Structure formats: C-alpha cells, structure tokens
Amino acid sequence: MWESFVNIFLNVLLYIYKLIGNFGVAIILFTILIKLVIYPLMRKQIKSSTAMMELNKSPEYLEMMEKYKDNKEKLAEEQMKLYKKSGVNPTASCLPTLVQLPIIFALYQAIIAAIVSTPLGMLDLTKRVNPAFLQIGDIFPINPNFLWMNLGQPERLHIPGLSFGIPVLAVLVIISTWMQTKLTAQPAAGGGDQGGSGAMMTGMMNIYMPVLMGFMAYTLASGLSLYFLISNLFTITQYAIEGKLNWKAMKIGKPDFSAFTGSQSPKQTSAPTRTASKSSSAPASSSPAATDAVEEKIDYREFKNKKKPKKKLQQ
C-alpha cells in the first residue's frame, strides 16, 4: 500500500524528469505540482484561521470566555458549540500539515529510489517503474547533479581554500522555514488556557521547526532539501496572494504576538492583556498604533509560562 503510494510519486517524478531532463528542475516542478494539488486545502486552512481569528474577537466569544473562565470543561464545550454554530472547524488548519507528512516521506523515498548507485538499487527501480508509463531504458541513468549539488547526497558547497563544505541549502531551508512560520503565523484558536498553549506552540514552532528542517536538510539528501525550500517559498507566496502575510512578525527582537493576545483579552484584568482595542472588528495587524501600544505592555515570557504575568502584575 505504502510502496504503491511511493511508486506513484516516483513515476510522476521520473516522468517529469523524462520531459525536462534535469532532476533538480523535476523536483521543483513536482513540488509545485504537489502544492497546487493541496492548494484548496491550504486555502481552506487560511480561511479557517481567519474565521477563527474573527470569531475569537466577537463579543459573544469574549462574553463566554469571561463567563466560564473558571470552568475549563464548560468553556471548551461552549467553544465547540460556538464553532459549530459559526460553521468554523477548529481542526481544519491541521489538515494541510497532516497531508504533507506522507508526501514528504513518499517524496524522500522516491528521490532516493530514483538516484541509484548500485545494480541492486537499479534492479529495485526497474520493478517500481510502470512500463506502461515509462521505459526505464529511456531515462536511466538519472543524472543526480543540479547546480553544485548531488541530489541524492547531503548538500555542501565546496569553495577553494576552505577545507569544509558550506551547507547552503540547509541555511536557506532554515531561513525560509523561519520566515514561513513567522509570516504565516495565525492567531491561536480558542481562549484562556488554549490561547496560551497556542501561543506557546507557535513560539516553539518558530524555534524548533527551522532547527528541525535545517537539521534534516543538513543530513538528508539535498533533493528533499530542495523540496523543503520550494515548498516554503510556495507557501509564503500563497499567503501573499491571499493577503494574509503577517509582516509585523518579521520584526526581529520585537516579536508581534498580537495574534495570540485575543485569548488574553477577555480577562480584561490587567496591563499585559489587550482590552477594548482588541474587541474592535478590525484585525490586530490592521491597526498598527493600537497593536504597538499593546505590544509594549506584553511580556513575551508570559506565553512561555502563564504564571509569570501574575508576578508582573504584583510588581
């Protein structure tokens, strides 16, 4: 079952290679093809996130947050009712991410299967290629070289005079993953504790995802790194087209966590929270002055540990 899934990827990838004659370009085109296929899902994700953000700022939601702030079970129940009533699926934003996981695994295996270096690998490839679709004799041997890279090996750029290779692609993957995570950060769904955990999760993603992707780009085949890079750039472009890029989040040293503060605002208790300005219908990012004013009051650490704001209040 899984191998059949991988073989579909392999055959499509090799077919593109047969048409183009360059394996690197084939991976890029294949990545774009994959992203186009899951474009509707991504669009749904963006819309869902936007709807969640709007819902989290609605008076009805804020009132509910205040009413059930001491009963989390009831709060969760009421939240689900509200989501259902509003036609918002809080898990919709997870689907494109989940869909991409098997794609990443399958693509990786397809790349490794395509770039054979031994007779046994070649024999395996001949069994995976659909003869009605491709003639292995026409495309073999596959040239794994693209720019300075061997797409079946971890990428390093060797510069004369340097005794080590520079992992350029891994660096680009780290930067593009960080940018994508920051630029496409959406407000956390839910309120109260959930909002805090959402903020925490996003904060962790900002750190761990670029590191993880960079580590994989550093250690695994550069063909997969190319997929990561193109995939990141495509996602950023997609959000730009939808007009949902959060450019404010790119401010280094002064992160914009306005997106996460919606869940804090219902408390309306003290300085670290956003209050009346948050209840306006305009998105936080569309009101720079208000956002900046709030940002100055927010201590980032409070999203790491929700107990800290209390200490801050006592000061």
Add this chain to the structure above:
Amino acid sequence: MKNRKLVYLVMLIAFSMILSGCAGNSALNNAVSWPGMTEESGTVYVSYTSSVQAVADGKLVWKYPAEPDKGLMFFASPLVEDGKVYAATYQNEVHVLDQKTGALLNKITLGSNKNKILASPAAGEGKLVIPSNDGSIYGFDLNNLTSPVWTTKHPSEIWVQPLIFENKVYIASLDKQIHVLDLESGKILKSQPSNGAVMSDLILSDGKIYFTTLGKDVSVYDPATDEITSLMTAQNEIWASPLIVDDRIIVADMGGNISCVDLTDGKSVWALNATTPDGADYIANPVALDNGNILFIAENGDLLVYDIDGKSVNVRSANGKMMTTPVIVGDSVITAMIPGDALLRAYTFDLKEDWWYAESTATSTENTPEVTETSTK
C-alpha cells in the same frame, strides 16, 4: 504545560527520526548487492558483503579478511590472474590476495573511499584495468601496482567489467556509450553510442563483442570496422549478457522472453516465454552446460534448463534470490544466492543438488578451512 511542551518536542524528534530512518533503509538498499563469483581451477572465489571466500568442493579454503571488517564491502566478482586474486571493494580499493592462501599481498587505494568499484577489474596483456565510479579508469602494470601507468577521466559510471582485446580496452559506461581505450596509454580512441545502458558483461566471441542494453537492444561491436550493429530488439529491457553458442546468440530479457537468433542471417531460430509466476527478472547471464544444454536463472531462484533448440529439459527452484551468473566446475553448476539458506549451491547438470556452502558466522582465519567448515556434500 511542561508535559505538553515535552509532547511537542517528542513529536518533532519522532518525525525527524522517522525520516532519518527512511534514509537509513535507503542507504542500506543502495549499499549492498549480490555476490560476485569467479571460478579458477576448480575453486570458486566469491565476494559478498565483508569478505572474499575461496570454496572448493563445498569446503572453505580461505576467507579474507580473517577478522570481520565491517568497513569493507566486496561485491564485484574477484579477478583471478597469475596466482593472485584481485578483489575490488565499495571503498574504492582493490585488495590483491594470494590465490592459494588468501593472504593480503597488496592493496591498491584509488582516491576517496566514498567512491565504489562496482565492476570487476580486468587483466590482460600485462595490464590491470580498474574502473572506479570516482570518475576515472586506472591502468596498472601487472608487475608494478604501486602507481597507475595511466588514468583516464570518465564522466559516467562504469558497472561492467572492461574487456581487454588486442591491446585495446573496451568499456561500456552507464551514459550509453561504448569506449575503446588504448591499453598502453589509456587514451580514448573512440566512443560510440549504444542503444541504452549496458548492465552486464561484454561477450567476446570470434573476434566480435556482443552486448545487450536496457534499451531492449542486442548489438555487436566489430573491432575490425569499429561499427556497432543491432542484431535484434527484445520485448523488454535486457540486463543479462547474451550467450553465443556456435553460430547462435541466445538472449533472455527481463520479462522472461528468451530468444535465439542465427548470427549468420539474423533470423529468429526460436523464441519462448519463460516468465515466472511472480514475474521475476532474468539478471544472471545464461550459461552453456557441458552437456550442450543452456541454463537460465531467474531472480527468484528458479533454474531452467533448455536444450539448444529451446525445448525445456529441467526446472527447479532454489530457496533464495539469484542474480549472480553461475559458474561451471567439473560436472557441477554453482550458483550464489541472497538471502538464502546457503551462500553457494551446486547442482548437477540435471539440476540435482550436489552440495551447498553456507557462510560461517564464526570467526575464521586465513587458510584454515577446518575452523569454518559448514558445508555438506
């Protein structure tokens, strides 16, 4: 909160490990191959994974290296020449061993050990030719292995043993080219396109070189005219080398179609379909048995014997995959298999089991067959 943080971290690490695990499996698949096997004076020399073993009559004669060395991998068929065994490694080295004892006499190291030697070296007319996938072909004087006499750069990988004939080296590369090199200087004299990559040995017969390609083609290279002529096109890709018997050429394609063509007029003599129920490929070269019959081996371990007119004589199955071309020793045909219950299995020409040899897991020493005796007869 801390627990949740831990869960996220574990999930990310698990994702990373799963992907890395895929890499490990793939790397493993690309790192191994099937055994390489050569016969000389009744002894079979088989290279497989981390050792080269000499086996005679089902008994181990010697094993090299004496102590297991996981840093070495031998898969190319050993070359036996003038009392020495040349065993190429996936670490870009050729270990020169004493044919009788397996003792290491010399070690030829070629550039980076990240490259492999997939094809067997070739020897002839006083020279040793080694193709490496580091992008070079090396020519050595057989009497002086300290440094190559010539090194010729080559843009494509070579998986097929070079053929030395009349002071020239014939090489089939994966980029669908047949090259002719001067044996003395290594200079490329001529390069010609072949209709597909050549995956198995070039066969010299009656002064002409026969080969098959993944492009379904069976061709002949005439050194006298430097011309390549297509003899026939098969229904499927061809991996195994052709077999020349008298004035006939016999070819098995990967789909199990076996064809016999008359070399004098190019007409088909007979054709049959020997597709196995599981659609196994034919990778091993067909061999002519001394009784005049022809043995074909399918990848799934099926052994099929036909007579010269294409009539089925015998069939049997072995418990293991067979991609290695069998060798003939006396009245036995010896096969190598992976992964099976034995490394070598010998059969009589009517496919009755003769003996088997399983690689010992015990630590062995050079030239001490009594320590690693694992065969039965």
